[in-house]
Amino acid sequence: MKHLSSLVLTAAASSFLLTTLAASAQTAPAATPASTQTQPWKQIPIPPLPAFKPAQPHRVELENGVVLFLQEDHELPFINGTILIRGGSRDEPNAKVGLTSLYGETWxxxxxxxxxxxxxxxxxEDKAASIETAGGTASTSMSWSSLKGDFDTVFAQSIDLLLHPTFKADKLQLAKQQLETGIARRNDDAGGIANREAIQIAYGPHNPYARELEYATVDAVTLDDLNAWHKKTAVGSNIIIALSGDFDSAAMETKLRAAFAPIPxxxxxQSVKATFxxxxxSVNFVSKDDVNQSNVLIVGLGTERSNPDYYALSVMNQVFSGGFGSRVVQDVRTKLGLAYTVEGNYGASYDHPGVFVVEAATKSATTVAATKALLxxxxxxxxxxxxxxxxxxxxxxxLNSFIFHYDSPDxxxxEQVTLAFYGYPADTLEKYKAGIEKVTAADVSRVANKYIDTNKLAIVVVGNESQITPSLATLGLGAVKNLDITIPSPPGGKPAE
Structure with a gap:
């Protein structure tokens, strides 16, 4: 009986609903075409963006050449510091590539x-603080972080490490073993091989921005080398110090002056002046039989950020390869389906040319088709x-990406420290926004034709040769060059650890 009653109620409800809908159809106004329907969200006024005025740090230069940057930020009770020292891996002797990496670790x-x-x-660890040192391409560095209340103690330890380092043989040996492990494994990953070889071809194998660590160059570094590097670089005219956090700038400046003024x-x-x-x-190939896909890179030289055309090149780069909506992604990946991933970048470094690269990961059988599509x-x-x-x-x-890179004082x-390090004007950030806004379609075409020349681009492919059909020779760029990626043995034939 309960079940029957339910059916009766359902039928009654359905009848009522049909009657209501019929009445509504008779009384409701005619439907408005979708194109003329009101879209209230489009009526919301969008105010213009405010002028980009990032908070500028307080800058001080001491008599001995040390430059201080102080940025107050009272949101949290922390203080973070960095000491940037001119001279990096690009300045190492050819016979001792790896010196600054070993220096940064052993320090x-x-x-x-x-x-x-x-x-x-x-x-x-007891103070939840840190002090770290590192070697980079153009500089070496020390950084520290602590609670505001522990700053004096941690800062004193940092200064002690800067002024009185004691490089130890066992720590140098441990650092060497870590680098040697990386050398032994550098051919494990196809993508890593492709990137490494592409940079060497773009810059030249002996260019300081493309050199590779080898067992022999790491083994050649001594404690005397580390001490000599520190003595040469850790002087006032090479040092830039940056502090951010919960402090009073005037009081902090007094502390920093007292700590750094005695440094000679x-x-x-003077950094190396490389030739590019x-x-x-050409087509350059690395055979890797344990993969079923190819990494394809097309490479050439990029530009420097000081180039007046940097703004137009930045917009060109975004049109060409800036994300999922870019041309190279939409055409090569989405429309043609020739790549798992595809990306590119017209690189611009601060004081030397960056690398222009377009790359794709594709099935072995579509290697040539994907390469042609990229070209x-x-x-x-x-x-x-x-x-x-x-x-x-x-x-x-x-511009959206740019703003979010500088949305905090830290x-x-x-960025201001980086600009000072490379000698750029302090208002470079403000000029960037205006420069991008002025770029026109004609500017993009002009720089594309001025800076991109397919006769100055090389192709690097890492893949399984037996599965690449048709062969890379069908690209029509001459004989395919097989690259030798054999890792030279350690000195004296000793096994890598």
Whole structure:
């Protein structure tokens, strides 16, 4: 009976609903076409973006050449510091590539005459603080972080490490073993091989920005080398210090002056002046039989950030390869289905040319087709100006990304230190926004034709030769060059650890 009653109620409800819908149809106004329906969200006024005025850190230069940048940030009770020292891996002797990496690692782990690196670890751990050292391409560095209340103690330990390092043989040997492990495994990953070989072809194998660590160069580094490097570089005219956090700038400046003023000025480090030559059009291949796909890279030289065309090149880069909506992704990946991933970048470094690279990961059988599609997109960039929609979207994306890189005092401080390190004007960030906004479609076409020359691009492919059909020779760029990626043995034939 309960079930029957339910059916009766359902039928009654259905009848009522049908009657209601029929009445509504008779009384409701005619449907409005979708194109003329009101879209209230489009009526919301969008105010213009405010002028980009990042908070500028307080800058001080001491008589001995040390430069201080102080950025107050009272959001949290922390203080973070960095010491940037001119001179990096690009300045190492050819016979001792790896010197600055070993220096950066051994500096911290060795400690000082008053406290060992291991003991310093324990002291800092108790305070939830840190002190780290590292070697980079153009500089070496020390950084520290602590609670505001522990700043004086942690800062004193950092200064001790800067002024009185004690490089130890066992810590140097441990650092060497770590680098040697990386050398032994550098051919494990196809993507890593492709990137490494592409950089060497773009810059040249002996260019300081493309050199590779080898067992022999790592083994050649001695404690005397580390001490000599520190003595040469850690002088006033080479040092830039940046602090951000919960402090009073005037009081902090007094502390920093007292700590760094005694450092001798010394000679300003003169970095290497490298020579750059465009690569020759060629196909370079690395055989890797344990993969079923190919990594394809097309490479050439990029530009420097000081180039007046940097703004137009940035927009060009976004149109061409800036994310899922870019030409190379939409055409090569989405429309043609020739790549799992595809990306590119017209690189711009601060004081030397970056690398222009377009890359794709594709099935072995579509290696040639994907390579041809990438080349076609490069050509199209030169012959088809961006549409108004492409241009507007690219500029918006560039500026949106730019703003979020500098949306905090700490980020702005880091960029100002970088600009000072490479000798750029302090207002470079403000000029960037205006420069991007002025870029036109004609500008994009002009720089594409001026800076991209397919006769100055080389192709690097890492893949399984037996599965690549048709062969790479069908690209029509001459004989395919097989690259030798054999890792030279350690000195004396000793096994790598």
């Amino acid at each position: 911290r782990t060795s400690g000082t005459a008053t406290i060992s690196g291991d003991k310093l670890d324990d002291v800092l 000025r010394g000679d300003r480090f 030559t465009d690569p020759k059009p 076609a997109e490069i050509d199209r960039l030169k012959t088809e100006p961006p549409t108004p929609a492409e241009l507007s979207k690219a500029k918006d994306q560039v 980020k702005t401080l880091g």
